[in-house]
Amino acid sequence: MTGKGERFTFPVNPEEVIISRQKGYDTANILSSGEFDFPQGDRIKEISFSSFFPKVYDESFCKGGKGELPDPQVAMNKLNDFLVMKTPLRFVISEAGINVPVFVASHQTTFRGGEPGDVYFDITLRTWRELKVAKTAGSGTGGGTAVNKKQRTDMKEKNKTYTVKAGDSLSKIAKLELGDSSKWNQIYKLNQKVIGKDPNAIKPGQKLVLS
Numbered sequence: 405m406t407g408k409g410e411r412f413t414f415p416v417n418p419e420e421v422i423i424s425r426q427k428g429y430d431t432a433n434i435l436s437s438g439e440f441d442f443p444q445g446d447r448i449k450e451i452s453f454s455s456f457f458p459k460v461y462d463e464s465f466c467k468g469g470k471g472e473l474p475d476p477q478v479a480m481n482k483l484n485d486f487l488v489m490k491t492p493l494r495f496v497i498s499e500a501g502i503n504v505p506v507f508v509a510s511h512q513t514t515f516r517g518g519e520p521g522d523v524y525f526d527i528t529l530r531t532w533r534e535l536k537v538a539k540t541a542g543s544g545t546g547g548g549t550a551v552n553k554k555q556r557t558d559m560k561e562k563n564k565t566y567t568v569k570a571g572d573s574l575s576k577i578a579k580l581e582l583g584d585s586s587k588w589n590q591i592y593k594l595n596q597k598v599i600g601k602d603p604n605a606i607k608p609g610q611k612l613v614l615s
Contacts (some may be wrong), residue, residue, distance in 0.1 A: 405488070405506075406494045412482055414585050415473055418453035421497065425449050451495065451506065451529040459521025459566040476523040483511050483527065505532045568610040575602055581614050 405412045457476035458466060466473060474482075487492060488593075492505040506529040514524040566581055574588035592603045595612045599605060605614075 413467065414455055415457060416455045418455040421451060421453045423449060434446065450530040456522055456524040480513055482525055495529055506530060507532055517536050564614040564615055566612050568570045568586060568606050568608050568612060570608045572606060574606065
């Protein structure tokens with residue numbers, strides 16, 4: 405495992421490495437129909453394994469030379485440092501072809517009776533990937549980023565209106581705008597509050613609703 409220019413090697417290979425992969429789902433409960441899952445892309449992978457830091461070098465299971473064996477307590481403190489780091493580490497198992505950026509999600513320490521000085525541990529890593537945000541087309545050199553959004557289409561029909569001009573009458577407006585002078589009464593009913601009791605008393609500047 406590497407990070408910030410330093411390299412840390414686990415002295416004893418674990419018996420197994422578990423890599424957990426899951427697909428992300430967003431679950432919704434839709435009234436009486438029950439729960440429905442909607443795929444949301446891949447979740448973060450988890451890598452977990454168990455091993456120990458031996459107090460005494462044993463060439464039958466220790467990697468590297470005797471002088472490379474870390475003190476168990478120093479090694480555990482290094483895992484604590486990794487746990488609080490805010491930048492990703494690189495985890496490598498060359499034999500398994502694993503080379504990924506990770507964060508240390510958790511680790512657990514165990515001291516066993518009859519094995520003084522040895523420190524056992526369980527560790528869980530979570531793979532890291534960089535968040536990429538799409539730039540808007542007009543962001544220019546300012547470096548601004550945003551999520552592209554489409555404006556929602558207005559499905560409501562807008563009312564057709566007409567502004568009264570000098571010399572207009574309701575029948576004239578009905579003929580010009582609706583194609584039938586007899587529909588003047590329809591216009592009057594829609595605009596009675598604006599026009600008043602007399603349908604012939606329309607005034608220039610009044611805004612009438614036609615439909």
